[in-house]
Structures are given as C-alpha cells and as structure tokens.
Amino acid sequence: MTRIDDFSRPLEYLSPLDKYLGAIVRDWAESYVIPFRRSFDEDWKEHKLIEPAFRRLMGELGFQRILFPEDLGGWGLGHSDYLGTGAFRIFEEIARADSGIAVAFGVVFWPLVMICVEPHVNRRLCEEFAPMFCQTTEPVFSANAMTEPQGGADIENFEVVKGSTIQTTARLEGDEWVINGHKLWPTNSGGVADLFGVICTTNPGSTDPGDFAFIFVPADTPGVTQGPPYQKAGMAADKNGDIWFENVRVPSWYRAHGPGDDLKYFKEVLSFGNMGSVAFVCGVMLNVYEILYDFCSEIYFRGKPLKENDDVAGFLADLASATQVIRFSGYQLARMLDRPDIYGERWSDEIVAKGRAVKYFACDRALELLGKAVKLMGAYGSDRVYDVEKHWRDLKIVQLWMGGKQLCQMEVARWYFDCETL
Amino acid sequence: MKYLDVFPVPREWLSESDIALSKTIEEWAEKEVISKRLSLREDYDTLLLPAMKTLFSDIGLQKMILSPDDERERMRFPLMAVLACEHTALADTGISAVLSNVLAFQYLALSSQDNGGRIPDEIFKLFEQEKPVICSLVLPYYGRKGQTPGKGIAGLYYQVDVKSVSGGLVVTGTGVRPQVSGSDASLYLVVAADENGDPLIVAVPAQTAGIMLGEPVKTTGLAASRNADVDFNDVEVSEDFIICRGHQAFIQLMNIYQATSAAASMGAVLACYAIHKEWGDTRVIKGKGNIFRENPLVADLMGSIASRIASARFLVYGMGKMLADFLSGEASGTSAFFLVSALVTHVFEIATQCIDNMMEHMASAGYATEWNLERYWRDIKTLESYVLPGTVSNIRAAEHSYGVKTL
Numbered sequence: 166m167t168r169i170d171d172f173s174r175p176l177e178y179l180s181p182l183d184k185y186l187g188a189i190v191r192d193w194a195e196s197y198v199i200p201f202r203r204s205f206d207e208d209w210k211e212h213k214l215i216e217p218a219f220r221r222l223m224g225e226l227g228f229q230r231i232l233f234p235e236d237l238g239g240w241g242l243g244h245s246d247y248l249g250t251g252a253f254r255i256f257e258e259i260a261r262a263d264s265g266i267a268v269a270f271g272v273v274f275w276p277l278v279m280i281c282v283e284p285h286v287n288r289r290l291c292e293e294f295a296p297m298f299c300q301t302t303e304p305v306f307s308a309n310a311m312t313e314p315q316g317g318a319d320i321e322n323f324e325v326v327k328g329s330t331i332q333t334t335a336r337l338e339g340d341e342w343v344i345n346g347h348k349l350w351p352t353n354s355g356g357v358a359d360l361f362g363v364i365c366t367t368n369p370g371s372t373d374p375g376d377f378a379f380i381f382v383p384a385d386t387p388g389v390t391q392g393p394p395y396q397k398a399g400m401a402a403d404k405n406g407d408i409w410f411e412n413v414r415v416p417s418w419y420r421a422h423g424p425g426d427d428l429k430y431f432k433e434v435l436s437f438g439n440m441g442s443v444a445f446v447c448g449v450m451l452n453v454y455e456i457l458y459d460f461c462s463e464i465y466f467r468g469k470p471l472k473e474n475d476d477v478a479g480f481l482a483d484l485a486s487a488t489q490v491i492r493f494s495g496y497q498l499a500r501m502l503d504r505p506d507i508y509g510e511r512w513s514d515e516i517v518a519k520g521r522a523v524k525y526f527a528c529d530r531a532l533e534l535l536g537k538a539v540k541l542m543g544a545y546g547s548d549r550v551y552d553v554e555k556h557w558r559d560l561k562i563v564q565l566w567m568g569g570k571q572l573c574q575m576e577v578a579r580w581y582f583d584c585e586t587l
Numbered sequence: 588m589k590y591l592d593v594f595p596v597p598r599e600w601l602s603e604s605d606i607a608l609s610k611t612i613e614e615w616a617e618k619e620v621i622s623k624r625l626s627l628r629e630d631y632d633t634l635l636l637p638a639m640k641t642l643f644s645d646i647g648l649q650k651m652i653l654s655p656d657d658e659r660e661r662m663r664f665p666l667m668a669v670l671a672c673e674h675t676a677l678a679d680t681g682i683s684a685v686l687s688n689v690l691a692f693q694y695l696a697l698s699s700q701d702n703g704g705r706i707p708d709e710i711f712k713l714f715e716q717e718k719p720v721i722c723s724l725v726l727p728y729y730g731r732k733g734q735t736p737g738k739g740i741a742g743l744y745y746q747v748d749v750k751s752v753s754g755g756l757v758v759t760g761t762g763v764r765p766q767v768s769g770s771d772a773s774l775y776l777v778v779a780a781d782e783n784g785d786p787l788i789v790a791v792p793a794q795t796a797g798i799m800l801g802e803p804v805k806t807t808g809l810a811a812s813r814n815a816d817v818d819f820n821d822v823e824v825s826e827d828f829i830i831c832r833g834h835q836a837f838i839q840l841m842n843i844y845q846a847t848s849a850a851a852s853m854g855a856v857l858a859c860y861a862i863h864k865e866w867g868d869t870r871v872i873k874g875k876g877n878i879f880r881e882n883p884l885v886a887d888l889m890g891s892i893a894s895r896i897a898s899a900r901f902l903v904y905g906m907g908k909m910l911a912d913f914l915s916g917e918a919s920g921t922s923a924f925f926l927v928s929a930l931v932t933h934v935f936e937i938a939t940q941c942i943d944n945m946m947e948h949m950a951s952a953g954y955a956t957e958w959n960l961e962r963y964w965r966d967i968k969t970l971e972s973y974v975l976p977g978t979v980s981n982i983r984a985a986e987h988s989y990g991v992k993t994l
C-alpha cells in the first residue's frame with residue numbers, strides 16, 4: 166500500500182493541475198525508472214537504460230517545454246503563479262524514483278529561469294531557444310555552468326567574493342561575445358548538454374556587479390568542447406564533466422539581461438536551486454518511507470515485525486516526522502517563490518538566505534536519517550536491491566552542491582544576524 | 588603519513604613486532620593498492636585479489652597465529668589483529684573486512700586450542716595454501732515470519748540449522764547471507780544452535796557438497812568482498828569441524844569480529860584524513876590567497892574531525908587491549924563484551940560522520956571517484972551495515988550498564 170500521499174502539503178497552495186501532473190509523472194516513474202534504477206550505477210557512462218526515461222518524460226510527454234510561453238509552444242509555467250509549487254511537485258515525484266534524473270531534469274530549466282520567468286522574461290531569447298525544446302520529441306538538455314576548477318563556492322558567494330574569482334571571460338567584439346574559460350561539474354555536461362548558461366566576467370578580478378555576465382551558449386558553437394563524464398559516488402543519471410570555451414563567439418544579445426540585472430536575476434536562479442534541492446530531498450524521503458514500510462513489516466526481530474519493536478519504531482517515527490516537516494517547509498518555500506507579492510522578490514538576499522536555510526536543514530536531516538536507515542536494515546541496507554543505499558549515495562551531493570554546507574551557513578548567518586564580513 | 592604521531596595510541600601497548608607489522612602493511616598498502624588504484628579503480632581481479640594474495644598468503648596474515656611459537660605473542664593476538672585491520676584499511680576497507688573474518692577464525696581456533704580443542708588438519712591445510720584463504724562468517728541475523736529467535740542472542744535468528752547425524756553434522760539453510768565474500772569463501776564459519784539452543788560454531792569448507800551460491804549481491808561498497816547468498820542443502824561435515832560451542836565462545840567471536848571491523852573503519856577514516864588534509868593544504872576559499880584550512884569555520888570542523896578521530900583510535904586500540912587481557916585471564920569476558928559492542932557502535936558512528944564531514948568540505952572532489960575519498964565513504968557504510976544490524980549493540984550496552992533484562 167502506497168501511503169506517501171498521506172504526508173500533508175498545504176493544499177491551498179497547489180495549482181489545479183497538480184493532481185494531473187503528479188499522476189502522469191508517477192506513472193512514468195513506475196514504468197520507466199523504478200524497475201531499472203538499481204542498474205543505473207553501471208550505466209553511468211552510456212545511459213543506455215537511463216536515456217529512454219528522459220526521452221519519455223521530456224520529449225514524448227513534453228515536460229521539457231513547461232517553462233516557455235504558450236505561444237512559443239511551451240506550457241507557460243514561467244508566467245504562472247504556480248511555478249514554484251508546480252515544479253516542486255514534479256521534482257519530488259521524479260526524485261522519488263531517482264534523484265539523479267530529477268536533477269538532470271530540473272537543470273534543464275535552471276538557466277532558462279533567467280529568461281523565461283516573469284517579471285524578467287527576455288522574449289527575444291525565448292523565441293530563439295523555444296524551438297529547440299518545444300519542436301521535438303527528443304530530450305533536450307541545458308546546463309548551468311558556474312563552477313570552475315579553482316572552486317564553485319566562491320562564484321556563488323557573491324556578497325563577499327563579488328565575482329572576483331570568476332576566470333571565464335566574456336569580451337565584447339563588435340556585436341559578439343567572445344568567451345574563454347574552463348568550467349566543470351555542471352549537471353548535464355559530460356557530453357549531454359545542448360545549451361549552456363555560462364557565468365562569465367567581463368573584467369577579470371573585478372568586484373563590480375556590472376561585470377558579472379550570464380551568457381547563453383549553444384553546445385554546438387565552435388570552440389565549445391565537452392569532456393567525458395566523471396565517475397562519482399552516485400547520481401548516475403546526472404552526467405558531469407569539463408567544458409572548455411575557446412574563443413567561442415555568440416551574438417551579443419545572448420547575454421541574459423545586461424550589467425547589474427544578470428547578477429540580480431542569477432540570485433533567483435539560486436533560489437530555484439534551493440527549492441529544487443529540497444524537492445529532491447523530499448521525493449527521496451517519501452520513497453525511503455515506502456521501502457521501510459514494507460521492509461519493517463516483513464522482516465522480523467525479537468519474534469515480531471521490525472516495526473513492532475519500540476526501539477525501531479522510535480526511529481521510524483523520526484523518519485516520518487522529518488519527512489512531514491521537510492515536505493511542509495519545501496512547499497512553503499515553493500509558495501514563497503510563487504508569491505513575491507507577499508514574500509518578497511525571489512532574488513532578494515532574504516529569499517536566497519531562507520532557501521539556503523531550508524535546503525541545508527533538509528539535506529542534513531535527511532542524510533542523517535538515511536544513514537540510520539541503512540544501518541537499521543543491516544546487510545540488506547547496503548544491498549542495492551532495496552534502493553535505500555542508492556538514495557543515500559545520490560542525496561549526498563544535494564547537500565554538497567551549490568557551495569556546500571558552509572556557504573549555506575554563512576549566508577544564513579549573514580541575513581539573520583546582520584553579519585557584515587562573512 | 589605518520590598516523591601514530593598525529594593520532595597517538597598508548598605506545599606501551601604495542602610491541603616491536605606490532606610496529607614492524609604496521610610498517611610491513613603500510614608498505615604493502617602503498618605498493619599493492621594505493622599506487623595502482625587510480626588506473627585499476629576497484630577491480631577485483633587485477634587489483635584487489637592480487638593485493639589480498641600478497642597480504643594474506645605471502646606476508647602471511649592468514650596464518651598469523653595458527654602455528655605460533657611465542658606464547659606471549661599469542662595472548663596479544665587481539666591487539667595485533669586490530670592493528671592489522673586498521674593498517675590494511677588504509678589501502679582498502681574491503682580487504683580489511685575480509686581479513687577481519689580470517690582473523691576471527693584464527694582467534695576462535697586459538698581459544699579452542701587453549702581449551703583443549705583441535706583444529707582438523709583438513710582445515711589447517713587450507714591456510715597453508717599459496718592463495719588467499721577467505722573465511723566467511725555466517726552470523727545470526729534478522730528473521731522472517733514463522734521463525735523463532737535464537738536463545739540469548741539479542742532477538743536475532745540463526746541463519747542455519749545444524750543437526751547431528753551418526754558421526755557427523757548436517758548443515759541446512761536457505762538464502763543465508765554471510766558477512767563477507769560469500770562468492771569467494773574458502774571456508775564458512777557458521778553459527779547455529781546446538782541441541783540445547785546454545786551457540787555452536789562450525790567450520791564448513793566451501794568445497795563441501797551441497798553448497799550452492801546465489802547471484803552476486805550488489806552492494807554500496809566493499810568491492811573486495813564479493814558477497815552472495817548461500818544455500819546449505821544438507822551439507823555434511825565431520826563433528827571435528829565444530830570449532831567452539833557455548834555463549835562465551837560466541838561472545839568471543841563477536842568481540843573479535845566487531846573490534847577488527849571497527850579497526851577497519853578507523854583505517855578508512857585515517858586514509859580519508861590524509862586525502863582531506865592534502866586537499867585542504869592548497870585549496871583556496873573566499874577569494875584569492877585564502878587557504879582553505881586557514882578559514883575559521885573550516886578549521887573548526889577540521890578540529891572536530893581530528894578530535895573525534897583521535898578518540899576513536901584510542902577506543903579501537905583499547906578494545907584490542909581489553910580483548911588481549913581477557914585472553915590472558917586479566918579481565919572478565921562479560922565486561923569485554925559489553926565494552927566492545929558499545930564501543931564499536933560509537934567508533935562506526937565517529938568514522939562515518941567524520942568521512943561525511945570530510946566529503947562535505949571537499950564538495951565535488953569528495954564525491955568524485957578520482958579523489959578516492961568516496962570509496963572509503965561507501966565502504967565503511969557497507970561494513971557498518973553488516974556489522975551492526977539495528978539497535979542490538981545499544982541494548983547490549985543497556986543490559987550491562989543498566990541491568991536491562993528482557994530484551
């Protein structure tokens with residue numbers, strides 16, 4: 166019996182479509198992902214098993230179109246008041262099956278947030294890129310290229326480092342940007358991406374917000390080279406690798422908004438990253454709950470089902486209550502992104518800090534409990550058949566990415582305690 | 588890396604031969620595993636098996652005390668075993684986990700001899716082979732509906748039945764999950780109930796008729812231990828293959844197995860410390876020129892990691908020392924048992940949390956195979972899950988310290 170829907174969400178926040186979208190994704194997950202996921206680790210390089218799941222969800226069912234305006238073939242979520250909560254539901258459902266797929270899927274929209282979302286839609290760029298995503302049934306991927314070899318955290322730590330460490334440069338030559346640099350680790354790199362959102366500086370070493378540039382680069386532009394995917398502890402469905410930009414030329418209007426606004430709206434990208442991360446955590450927790458429900462009913466200890474032992478039940482209660490709290494706070498965070506009129510702009514320091522707070526709380530608590538779940542299950546916990554260990558491995562990176570826990574702590578402390586030098 | 592200087596343990600507990608052993612294993616680790624793992628990754632046939640052969644058979648850890656000369660050294664076996672497993676895990680936690688099973692057998696054989704028992708030649712000979720001998724413990728575990736928990740084994744269930752027939756024993760069990768290397772074992776060491784319901788520990792050579800291996804179990808880590816569920820279909824062995832019997836023997840088995848496994852987790856965490864330190868020495872954070880380790884928030888966590896490692900290492904060697912004292916009659920078995928199961932839980936918690944924290948610092952590098960940290964992270968989580976199902980050890984500790992009686 167699946168009882169995950171008994172974990173409450175604030176129903177008054179949800180879009181009328183929530184039910185239908187959720188059901189479609191759950192169906193897809195049951196047929197295309199869950200039966201195969203425990204072999205995904207061996208498939209990390211080829212994606213022979215993983216690719217059909219992407220194809221179905223993104224291309225055939227058309228989910229890769231959701232953010233683009235309707236008149237351009239999209240589903241118009243970028244104009245909707247349900248962007249946050251709608252995305253949360255979809256991400257959560259996908260992550261229940263595989264958080265790696267959820268990440269790869271979520272990042273398709275991550276750079277597109279810069280141009281497809283009200284109130285800062287860049288209509289010309291939407292028109293430019295919509296056909297790529299909306300006029301095909303093949304899966305199309307984007308990637309958000311921030312991290313560089315010298316470090317990812319500093320690039321996100323704009324308040325202190327102010328973009329001074331960004332080494333990927335954009336130089337305006339006539340009506341073209343010329344981009345040079347080396348990025349690594351973006352989700353959907355490793356040969357997957359069709360479109361990059363690239364964070365560059367127009368003046369290396371500068372701390373001026375106007376020199377921060379967010380520029381779109383189609384992956385087939387001459388001078389772009391993607392390396393092979395890296396092998397890693399989990400998240401096989403997400404490929405990550407190096408990308409080199411060597412005298413890459415794109416039209417000047419491929420810059421998302423221009424000096425000042427690129428940075429401003431990039432912070433909104435971070436807010437969506439935080440919200441998405443919590444949704445991934447939530448989906449994983451729901452599935453671990455389902456698995457443990459069955460496991461602890463079937464396996465016996467002291468002459469009764471595991472779950473009927475008080476000490477085990479104490480842990481199960483911890484897991485359920487954390488799942489409930491994370492789900493509530495995740496939907497609340499999503500709602501805050503849906504209603505800037507009530508909660509403040511998505512790119513404000515306040516919303517970024519609150520997103521970081523929820524994200525690192527959810528990650529820390531979930532990983533602690535997943536670790537305990539693996540231990541509770543004994544030798545079956547580290548056995549891939551039960552999928553709990555996979556969720557534990559996959560989720561670890563959600564805690565580490567976007568600057569890691571320490572950056573989250575610093576941003577949270579900075580906002581809540583008015584710290585000035587962190 | 589001079590681990591003994593950075594995270595010291597009481598020197599007076601270690602003999603010259605311990606120090607020599609640790610050097611030998613460190614050299615083996617560097618030469619046979621660490622220098623090759625970037626290219627060979629976790630490949631069993633090209634990296635892990637040859638490394639096991641060198642360590643177990645050529646260097647001789649598989650027969651450390653089966654034919655010992657020096658009585659004093661025999662008594663110090665638990666301390667040596669802990670040291671050997673810790674140092675082996677510097678290279679690979681999986682090899683160390685396999686070793687811990689081999690050493691557990693040796694320890695039981697030793698105490699059995701001390702009690703007038705005799706290990707059959709057929710089994711002795713296995714250890715003389717020029718290939719690694721892999722023992723695989725089959726311990727009590729969770730059960731299924733309809734099964735009855737074993738008597739006095741903390742609510743767990745025996746995985747196999749052993750019945751006496753004329754002149755021999757018949758071992759049966761389906762879908763039995765060994766602790767390590769179900770697929771590659773040379774010898775299973777199974778724990779079952781005797782006619783009175785008390786533990787009986789029997790050696791079953793893997794070549795015996797009636798043993799069937801299931802599909803390889805895919806696990807989070809421990810690539811050196813290729814596990815599989817095993818069916819024992821009326822497997823007949825001689826009564827001579829009973830290695831020990833009784834609760835005290837079972838407790839000894841659990842003690843040495845858990846203590847050496849905790850030592851393996853310690854080796855893993857020390858190896859990770861070296862990786863983390865190297866990374867933190869040069870990484871820059873918060874803008875140009877600011878070395879990672881010099882950041883106060885970072886240093887705060889580093890300090891906490893270091894103090895946890897230091898205390899866990901003390902505990903691991905303390906366990907070895909207590910078990911050695913017990914062997915030489917200087918301490919009581921019950922208190923050793925309490926301490927080992929309580930401390931093992933604690934050591935594993937420290938080890939897993941410290942590696943977690945180090946991975947958090949190293950971010951993508953910590954998660955990437957290339958930096959090798961993640962393999963220890965997966966390995967010790969796997970080992971922890973095998974060694975300590977559920978809440979068993981806490982309850983044991985509560986039995987000893989608070990007088991809990993009915994659980």
Ligand SMILES: Cc1cc2nc3c(=O)[nH]c(=O)nc-3n(C[C@H](O)[C@H](O)[C@H](O)COP(=O)(O)OP(=O)(O)OC[C@H]3O[C@@H](n4cnc5c(N)ncnc54)[C@H](O)[C@@H]3O)c2cc1C
Pocket residue numbers: 272308309310311312313314315316317318319322349350351352400403405562565566567568569570571572575587870871872873882884885947948949950951952954
């Ligand atoms: C599966 C996966 C997917 C990823 N997806 C993307 C992606 O889509 N796009 C992208 O650009 N990158 C991506 N990354 C990279 C990821 O975001 C970075 O790893 C992360 O931002 C940290 O950067 P880093 O690894 O370079 O570590 P560093 O920047 O070197 O940071 C290391 C550590 O420093 C500490 N730290 C950070 N800031 C501070 C501070 N202010 N004070 C004290 N300590 C601090 C933290 O512990 C942090 O973990 C991905 C990585 C993985 C593994």
